[in-house]
Amino acid sequence: MKKLSLLLTIILFTISGYSQNQSLQNLQPNEKSVVKGEDGKIYAYDEWKLMWFSGKYSVKSLNTNDNKGKPEFLLYKLTTEQTQAMLASMPKPKESLAFPAGKKFDGFKVTDLNGNQFNLEEAKGKIIVLNFWFINCPPCKIEIPFLNEMIDSYKNTKDIIFLAIALDDSVRLQEFLKNNPYKYSIIANGRPISNQYSINSYPTHVVIDKGGKVKFSTYGLAANTVLWIKKSIDESLSTK
Structure with a gap:
């Protein structure tokens, strides 16, 4: 508290x-x-x-x-x-050193809790929105309702992939999600992916544009974090 x-x-x-x-x-x-x-x-x-x-x-x-x-x-x-x-x-949220703007995103392959498979290595032409988080992270939990509200605004848009890479195992996540719905596609046991990108601050958010480059990234939680994620998505959608 x-x-x-x-x-x-x-x-x-x-x-x-x-x-x-x-x-x-x-x-x-x-x-x-x-x-x-x-x-x-x-x-x-x-x-x-x-x-x-x-x-x-x-x-x-x-x-x-x-x-x-x-x-x-x-x-x-x-x-x-x-x-x-x-x-x-307000100042722009601090950029994550793991995902500097303009850097090429190589991607990875994952399967979410519902069995849906994602190959981000071949996702060019789509916008990728990532959230690296874990259950016992207070700011990670605070922002979930606002991330859900944001994702609802894109329910008719097919060119966006929302993935929440969690450090927790599937059992803990499923129990948590019973009382804390989270509308991103949830990836369990994500620590190897987090380590791959040397992420050490949570939550970490990343928006990858249609060309496969980092459009926006940030770590921690500021009052305008979700607003900047949405701004970055909208700008990426408007780019042909």
Whole structure:
């Protein structure tokens, strides 16, 4: 919980640079804060942090306390324009040293938990989106709902391959997925692949363009990670 709280605090400071007319010291809600929606609903910590982390919501201090002295904050929805402005104003997520932009991607062959086979060595003409992760990685779990939402936006697009390369075995993954659906194709026992590319930070995301070159990569989790993955996919789709 302490690690998660620290991660959220770091991300919040990043987003606060975009939020208008709010001082930095007023934008520090935590698990003890009272966070209300625009309809007056009070959200639990696990609820508002996910809404806020999606990049579709922001928070601002109400400069009030509840009857127990806890600071109160308003969780409000951003417009599409505000979300895009936030993306443009924030720094690009750090690039993974394992996948520098423009590098040729040689690919590999894998089979997912459902028995589907993928030969990424012969996938030119398709966009490949990879996520290297593992179950006990807090940021890996936080981002799953937002990756699912992203993948839903491409349900009618056939030229994209989404693969989540997990370090865990199939038994643990299947148990985890019962309560944590993940819409990428899940690859179990992925440590040899991870080692092949010298990946030592998780999650690591990679977008490979239609020409078989790295379009975008990043490691760890920033507030705009998923937004940059989608941006990179959209730019790759628009390239003939």
